Amino acid sequence: MKNFIPNLRRRISRRACLRAASLFPTAGLAASRASATVTREGNVHTIDDVDTPAVVIDLDVLEKNINGMQQVCHDAGIDLMVHIKTHKVPQIAHMQLRAGAVGICCQKLGEAEVMVAAGIDGDVLIPYNIVGRPKLVRLARLAKRARMTVAVDSEITAKGISEQLRKDGASVRVFVELDTGGKRTGVQSPQAAVELAGKVSKLPNLELRGVMTYPSRLEAKAFIEETVALFRKAGLPIEEISGGGTGAEARSKEIGCTVHRSGSYVFEGLKRISASRNPPNPDTCATRMIATVVSTPTPDRIIIDGGQKTFQRGPRRGYGHIVEHPDAVIYGMSVEHGHVDVSAVSHKFRVGERLSVIPDHQGITINHHDEAYAVRKGLIEDVWKVAGRGRVQ
Numbered sequence: 001m002k003n004f005i006p007n008l009r010r011r012i013s014r015r016a017c018l019r020a021a022s023l024f025p026t027a028g029l030a031a032s033r034a035s036a037t038v039t040r041e042g043n044v045h046t047i048d049d050v051d052t053p054a055v056v057i058d059l060d061v062l063e064k065n066i067n068g069m070q071q072v073c074h075d076a077g078i079d080l081m082v083h084i085k086t087h088k089v090p091q092i093a094h095m096q097l098r099a100g101a102v103g104i105c106c107q108k109l110g111e112a113e114v115m116v117a118a119g120i121d122g123d124v125l126i127p128y129n130i131v132g133r134p135k136l137v138r139l140a141r142l143a144k145r146a147r148m149t150v151a152v153d154s155e156i157t158a159k160g161i162s163e164q165l166r167k168d169g170a171s172v173r174v175f176v177e178l179d180t181g182g183k184r185t186g187v188q189s190p191q192a193a194v195e196l197a198g199k200v201s202k203l204p205n206l207e208l209r210g211v212m213t214y215p216s217r218l219e220a221k222a223f224i225e226e227t228v229a230l231f232r233k234a235g236l237p238i239e240e241i242s243g244g245g246t247g248a249e250a251r252s253k254e255i256g257c258t259v260h261r262s263g264s265y266v267f268e269g270l271k272r273i274s275a276s277r278n279p280p281n282p283d284t285c286a287t288r289m290i291a292t293v294v295s296t297p298t299p300d301r302i303i304i305d306g307g308q309k310t311f312q313r314g315p316r317r318g319y320g321h322i323v324e325h326p327d328a329v330i331y332g333m334s335v336e337h338g339h340v341d342v343s344a345v346s347h348k349f350r351v352g353e354r355l356s357v358i359p360d361h362q363g364i365t366i367n368h369h370d371e372a373y374a375v376r377k378g379l380i381e382d383v384w385k386v387a388g389r390g391r392v393q
């Protein structure tokens with residue numbers, strides 16, 4: 001635990017390693033050779049020792065996902081800009097940059113502040129309309145410390161940014177955001193894109209950089225091609241075309257993007273998890289919520305010590321996958337209780353037993369927690385502060 005514990009490391013017993021290793025399918029005998037971190041109180045830390053509910057991140061899977069995505073983008077011939085909103089952990093962002101990402105993308109200014117403060121010094125993109133004086137002042141401050149790019153889809157937003165940056169003596173690069181079918185933000189046509197780009201290019205302290213869209217779908221191709229042609233005709237710069245979405249890296253290349261933003265892959269694997277096509281899989285999903293059985297009220301129901309405030313509020317497809325008992329179904333959540341149907345499981349659960357759950361939405365889950373344990377083969381190597389959690393402004 002580099003962050004909290006000064007230089008205290010000791011070897012742990014083979015039995016403790018094996019017990020801890022059983023929680024992770026990737027764990028094995030090698031665990032007995034590793035050294036574990038030790039708490040301030042001198043206790044050896046394996047996953048077995050952490051209080052619950054606790055987020056743990058399997059470093060072997062995390063590294064596999066990070067390197068795998070880098071390779072996917074390399075093979076597709078497109079740059080990777082990692083979206084850190086998935087994890088909000090500076091240490092993971094550093095790992096992604098070391099693996100070859102060209103920069104980071106933050107959904108919110110607050111996340112960008114945290115990352116820059118943690119020493120991220122590459123390109124930082126906020127693909128979000130930044131509106132209102134408090135944020136503009138912060139953006140100007142940040143732009144003096146890092147190379148910032150922001151996205152805009154209206155003149156009023158672009159003007160607000162330009163005016164504040166001029167006052168404060170800072171500048172940012174700008175993408176015009178295209179709504180190519182995502183129906184969220186973005187200008188509605190290539191003509192609207194070139195009109196806005198023309199205005200941006202004349203505003204002080206803004207450097208027009210290109211366009212961005214999300215998600216990268218085939219339907220976007222014609223929109224992007226027409227936009228590029230109109231930019232060129234108008235003599236406007238279009239150095240970068242940025243697409244996004246885990247699993248759509250090659251698609252981004254196909255529709256004409258030069259850079260791709262992926263986020264969820266870091267925890268979920270190289271394609272988004274989904275109930276039918278790609279269900280949660282211990283080999284590709286890096287996070288686990290370690291929970292304790294706190295009640296076994298009936299033979300077919302157990303209760304774990306994590307509910308909506310530990311996982312997420314409502315189910316998208318389900319709440320999570322219990323690694324040790326895949327047939328157990330987390331069917332409901334109170335605020336602090338998880339309700340599990342164990343009628344299809346022959347195992348007899350007891351109070352105090354620990355379960356490792358792959359949360360259905362790993363990004364939302366980690367945002368509920370202050371810390372995450374970085375674990376390899378059942379042993380804790382580090383404790384990471386989820387520094388960007390709650391930074392929604």
Ligand SMILES: Cc1ncc(COP(=O)(O)O)c(C=O)c1O
Binds near residue numbers: 264
């Ligand atoms: C603007 C933008 N870019 C990129 C991403 C990354 O998508 P994913 O998490 O599927 O990789 C998102 C996700 O919401 C996004 O909103």
